[in-house]
Amino acid sequence: MQKLINDPDNYVDEMVDGMVSAYPERLTRVDDTKVLTRDSLIDGKVGIVTGGGSGHEPTHAGYIGDGMLDGAAAGEVFTSPTADELDTLAQACDTGEGVLCVVKNYEGDVMNFDTAAEMAEIEDVTVEQIVVDDDVAVEDSLYTSGRRGVCGTIFVHKAVGAKAAAGGSLEEVAAVGEKVIDNVGTMGMALTSCVTPAKGEETFDLGEDEIELGIGIHGEPGTERTDQLSAEEVGTHLTENVLDDLDPAAGTxxxxxxxxxxxxxxxxxxxxxxxxxxxxxxxxxxxxxxxVGDYMTSLDMRGCSVTVCTVDDELKELFAAPADTPALTRAGDDE
Amino acid sequence: MQKLINDPDNYVDEMVDGMVSAYPERLTRVDDTKVLTRDSLIDGKVGIVTGGGSGHEPTHAGYIGDGMLDGAAAGEVFTSPTADELDTLAQACDTGEGVLCVVKNYEGDVMNFDTAAEMAEIEDVTVEQIVVDDDVAVEDSLYTSGRRGVCGTIFVHKAVGAKAAAGGSLEEVAAVGEKVIDNVGTMGMALTSCVTPAKGEETFDLGEDEIELGIGIHGEPGTERTDQLSAEEVGTHLTENVLDDLDPAAGTxxxxxxxxxxxxxxxxxxxxxxxxxxxxxxxxxxxxxxxVGDYMTSLDMRGCSVTVCTVDDELKELFAAPADTPALTRAGDDE
Structure with a gap:
């Protein structure tokens, strides 16, 4: 399988450089790291950061900018960033109001963000963490105790970013993040495996006429393999499963x-x-x-996920608030 | 090759429905057609429309909205919309100030837009057309006399949309479109063929270790097939070829x-x-x-294109002006 890469060992490094050279007025790379921050921090605002393995672009750094993230750390492909890099990230994005880390629920991410929080606290950076676990497909998984964190994270980024931009305290910002987490669910499926740059071939085998339902964003096993389904069957199945988990009242x-x-x-x-x-x-x-689009990907995997988040007036206001990032822009109501 | 579709014969019809159900407050479908228009036209503004074969999403209808297009007609996959649909489109997007049609240079598109313009003029709609032919790779091609119209069209949409939103006359709007066309070039390449829904298999054969340079967005032949190249070689080759055509002065x-x-x-x-x-x-x-992203695609083709447009103060102002469409949003300077 061909890819548009140079040396697979430099894949993430070159991608991070490529993002900065695409958006030099938006993104700054912290020297000798794979940490990106917004070009200049906003004094008095709670810092919002995230991170995780690469291969999910535009997640993570694509959401850095006004109204969303202040920084993101890129791990190697499908590999958590180190605690050192996450500590650097937290320190780089603190203006004295504290930093909220949005963590997707994978064992490596959770562990490294925990360690980084302890390291940053030693440097007097107040850190709060929220853990996104929106994938309704499976309870435990290959890299996970409990549910996986997947595309619902985009709604978390949007809400906490807007709350911080509106002057929310660290506690208030974390609270709206938890509120989204309580109200969001996602389920995905794949027609094909992804191909990592290092391996250069499919990560898992899926027959030409098979699909996998409930799959994770690293190709982790889902709930079932089945014969090919129509788009209608796929959309219905994923949505029904998410709703079965969320159980929203009619009219929501x-x-x-x-x-x-x-x-x-x-x-x-x-x-x-x-x-x-x-x-x-x-x-x-x-x-x-x-x-509708590519918000949290799995390299070149063919497939989709469906995310549903129940919203009230508070979440609608946060989701609709202005944002200006490479991957998501909201003009705001006054346009 | 599996696809997320239902009946291939309904592919475009269902996609158009899916766009409207995703953006019901932005897009309206003209009954019994594959024509989409913005939810409500702006009185006194020149109408901006485009159209062409489907399979290039978010092109075309993804650019409908404030500051860009007023409407777009979707043909079947890689097939021009009919003259009837294009006439309907022009009439639907006229508020009395005339309509500019942005046409990509393919024989079917040019012919059907020409016929549609004559039909619309009979109904007292003043129509101007501009033809984008930015692909520097080949002079004539499978569906083309002269160069193909490809991703540089996005810059044309942005400039003419901004000029129209700023109150430009039909003549003025067409003039900035021609200015972009005179200053833009594109070249593409593919690692793999695309797969059309109707055929369900690759449109053309490309060896596992081959790539094609200068390819068109329908998989039309390019300038050469070669062994696999690195990302650096691909990016350099495409950019050098575009610059060779544009020949911009140092400092531009x-x-x-x-x-x-x-x-x-x-x-x-x-x-x-x-x-x-x-x-x-x-x-x-x-x-x-x-x-950086998917602006004009060829279904599921793996590959990329590089577009370069030389800009002066006028084009920078038009490119930076606010826009709010599903596929491209600009917050504007006052954010």
Whole structure:
């Protein structure tokens, strides 16, 4: 399998450089690290940071900018950033108001963010952490105790970023993050495996006519392998499973992400979206907003995930607030 | 090859529905057509429309919204919309100030837009057309007399959309479109063929270790097939070829798109971007802005294109002006 790369060993390093050279006025790389921060911090604002393995672009650094993240640490492909880098990240993004770390629930990420928090606290940086575990497919998994953190993290970034931009305290910002986590669920599926740069071939075998439901963003096993399903069957199955977990009352408003895994044409995501919306309607839910695109990918995997978040006035205001990042821009209401 | 579809015959129809159900407050479908328009037209503004074959998403309808397009017609996959649909499109987007059609240079598109313009003029809609032919790779091609229209069209949409939003007359709007066309060039490459929904298998054969340089967005033949190249070689080759065509003076400012073909991980595009920027620097050009992502795709093709547009104060102002569309949002300077 061919890829547009140079030396696989330099893949993440070169990607980080490529992001900075694309957005030199937005992003700054901390020397000798794979930590990116926004070009200049905002005094008096709680810092919002995240990090994790690479291969999920535009997650993580694509969401750095006004109204979302202040910084992100990139690990090697599908590998947690080191505690040292996460400590550097937290320190780099603190203006004295403390730093909120948005952690996806993988054992390596949780452990390294924990250690980094202890290291940063020694340097008088107050750190809070919230752990996203939105994947409803499986309870434990290959790299996870408890549920995996996947595309619902985008809603967490948006809410905590907006709350911090509005002047929220560290405690208040963490609280809205927890609120999103309590109200969001995601499930994914794959038509094909992803191909990591180091290996250069498919990570797992999936027959030409097989698909895998409930798969994770690193290709971790899901709930079942089945024969090929139609877009309608896929969209319905994923949405039903998420709703089964969230169990929202009829009439509830929801925000939705139909997310591509990296190798899926946008047109196919729109076709899946029809079934997602029909399923929401069948449950008498009211779609407040839908996002369709590649928000949290798995390299070149073909497949999609469906994320549903129930929203109230507070979350709607935070989700709709202005944001200006490479991967997500909201013009705001006054445009 | 599996795809997330239902009946291939309904692919475009369902995609158009999926776009409307994702963005019901932004997009309206004209009954019994594959024409999408913005939810409500702006009185006194020149209408900006485009169209072409499907399979290039987010092109075309993804650029409908404030500051860009008023409407777009979707043909079947890689097939021009009919003259009837394009006539409907022009009429639907006219508020009395006339309509500018942005046409990519393919024989079917040019012919059908020409016929549609004649039909619309009968209904007293003043129509101007501009034809984008930014692909520097080949002079004539499978579906083309003269050069192909590819990803440089995004810059055309942005400039004419901003000019129209600023109150420009039909003549003035067409003039800035021609100005972009005169100053933009693109070249693409592919690692793999795309797979159309109808055929379900690769459109053309490319060996496991081969790539094709100068390829079109429908998989039309390029300039050469070669053994696998590194990201650096690809980025350099494409950029050098575009610059060879544009021949900008040292010190010129340029806007750049590193565009994915649909199946390429975003991380790889950032790696290619390093070579693009190095090449621009070697030519003593000053990068004013870079966009990296999937702007004009070829279904699930793996590959990329590089677009360079030389910019002056007028084009920079138009490119930076606010826009709010599903695929491209600009917050504007006052954010």
């Amino acid at each position: 408003e929801v925000a939705v992400i139909v997310n591509g895994m990296g190798g899926t044409p946008l047109s196919e995501l729109f076709i899946v979206n029809n079934a997602v919306q029909s399923t929401l309607e069948a449950h008498e839910l009211d779609t407040w907003e839908t996002m | 400012e340029v806007a750049v798109i590193v565009n994915g073909m649909g199946g390429t991980p975003l991380s790889e595009l950032f790696i290619v971007n390093n070579a693009v920027q190095s090449t621009l620097e070697a030519h003593e050009l000053d990068t004013w802005e870079t966009m």
